Amino acid sequence: MPSPIPEAEKLTAAVQRWAEGKATLKEVRGYTDEELYSVARTAYAFFHQGKVAEARTLFQGLFAINPRDGYFAKALAVVEYASGNADGSLAAYEVALKLDAGDLAAYLGRAEVLLATGQRQKAAEDLKKALGCKGDERQKTKAKALLDALRNKG
Secondary structure, eight states: OOOOHHHHHHHHHHHHHTTTSHHHHHHHHOOOOOOOOHHHHHHHHHHHTHHHHHHHHHHHHHHHHHHTTTHHHHHHHHHHHHTOHHHHHHHHHHHHHHHHOOOOHHHHHHHHHHTTTTTTHHHHHHHHHHTTSSOHHHHHHHHHHHHHHHHHHO
């Protein structure tokens, strides 16, 4: 019977996988989705209380721990924009869309940031992509309304 690997060796191997980009900190530290989403609920509450800096810190941490979760990327995008960091918001939306190229909410959110920064053509492209995605009909209605408004301002 093989001897069990000592905990220190397991941790070293896990950290090595993380360093090589083969694992997330979630996996290395053994966090559960329940634990991470509990923190996300707190961050969401902070955001809605106007405590944007606190929400930003928590969502940055959650995204660092599990960069494979599109929700954390989108939430980070929202708080980055609310913090005045449009470039950071666009980068976070880009990650969310790399994780799920059919994410209606990510296209819609990115389009809103693009509109706010004067990038009308790119926003229109994202709104068209949003309309082709499966998802919430209210979000599709919003995407259509924004696209129609862009076309009418043309």
